[in-house]
Amino acid sequence: MQIATWNVNSLTVRLPQVLDWLAAHPVDVLALQELKLTDDKFPLAALQAAGYHAAVFGQKTYNGVALLARSPLRDVVRNIPGFDDEQARVIAATIDTPGGALRLVNGYFVNGQAPGSDKFAYKLRWLAALHDWLRTELAQHPRLVLLGDFNVAPEDRDSYDPEGLRGTIHHTPEERAHFQSLLALGMADAYRLFEQPEKSYSWWDYRMLGFQKNRGLRIDHILLSDALRGHASACTIDRAPRKNPQPSDHAPVVVTLAE
DNA sequence: ATGACGGTGTGGCACCGA
Numbered sequence: 507m508q509i510a511t512w513n514v515n516s517l518t519v520r521l522p523q524v525l526d527w528l529a530a531h532p533v534d535v536l537a538l539q540e541l542k543l544t545d546d547k548f549p550l551a552a553l554q555a556a557g558y559h560a561a562v563f564g565q566k567t568y569n570g571v572a573l574l575a576r577s578p579l580r581d582v583v584r585n586i587p588g589f590d591d592e593q594a595r596v597i598a599a600t601i602d603t604p605g606g607a608l609r610l611v612n613g614y615f616v617n618g619q620a621p622g623s624d625k626f627a628y629k630l631r632w633l634a635a636l637h638d639w640l641r642t643e644l645a646q647h648p649r650l651v652l653l654g655d656f657n658v659a660p661e662d663r664d665s666y667d668p669e670g671l672r673g674t675i676h677h678t679p680e681e682r683a684h685f686q687s688l689l690a691l692g693m694a695d696a697y698r699l700f701e702q703p704e705k706s707y708s709w710w711d712y713r714m715l716g717f718q719k720n721r722g723l724r725i726d727h728i729l730l731s732d733a734l735r736g737h738a739s740a741c742t743i744d745r746a747p748r749k750n751p752q753p754s755d756h757a758p759v760v761v762t763l764a765e
Numbered sequence: 766a767t768g769a770c771g772g773t774g775t776g777g778c779a780c781c782g783a
Binding site: 515516518519540542566567568617618619655657675676709711712713714715716723725752755 | 768769770771772773774780781782783
């Protein structure tokens with residue numbers, strides 16, 4: 507089975523591209539971030555016609571996340587339980603697979619703007635709350651996938667300019683420590699389970715020909731719990747949609763699980 | 766140090782993203 511994540515930067519604008527991509531890549535699960543629309547504007551009929559069930563947590567203008575799956579989604583949770591949050595950033599759900607129940611946690615992690623800002627403090631609090639909640643989720647759901655736009659470049663090799671951007675947002679030691687503490691719960695970065703091309707990124711700035719110059723960051727991730735990591739057979743970033751007219755600034759990441 | 770690009774909102778631009 508295949509599981510993918512894609513920050514679409516407005517589902518209203520990107521829906522045709524999402525439908526095209528799903529037609530070409532009929533993944534079992536697609537986690538979407540930055541819907542930028544409310545639940546009543548969610549294009550449920552079009553996605554159902556494409557063969558997907560959906561669980562949605564929308565918001566006007568900013569944020570908004572959804573899970574699409576070929577099988578029904580149950581036990582849906584919106585945002586981090588116990589963490590008071592005005593912003594729609596997390597949706598979790600369970601699907602049943604031949605190998606057993608699979609828990610999916612889709613996150614649009616806080617950007618954080620700049621170290622020292624209020625938004626950065628919110629990012630660190632959010633990351634800590636996610637970590638604490640995931641400990642209990644993993645205990646209840648050993649077969650768990652945490653995926654989405656993490657807004658963290660975990661290592662220097664995940665940035666086009668690790669020296670020039672050292673200490674800036676996405677690159678700070680605090681953010682990277684939080685990423686490592688998620689792994690320490692018993693999860694693996696699926697992309698790094700496999701040999702990958704150098705300078706692999708999942709996001710490129712719209713400005714300054716970022717994509718054409720491959721000035722990007724790898725900030726969209728799929729983490730597999732220890733019970734799942736042995737089942738992974740591939741993980742790739744699909745750069746093709748970034749070449750579309752009116753692209754999202756992010757590319758989809760896809761993991762293949764043998765089962 | 767700044768802005769560049771793109772999306773949204775009720776706009777004549779500002780704000781935000783990463």
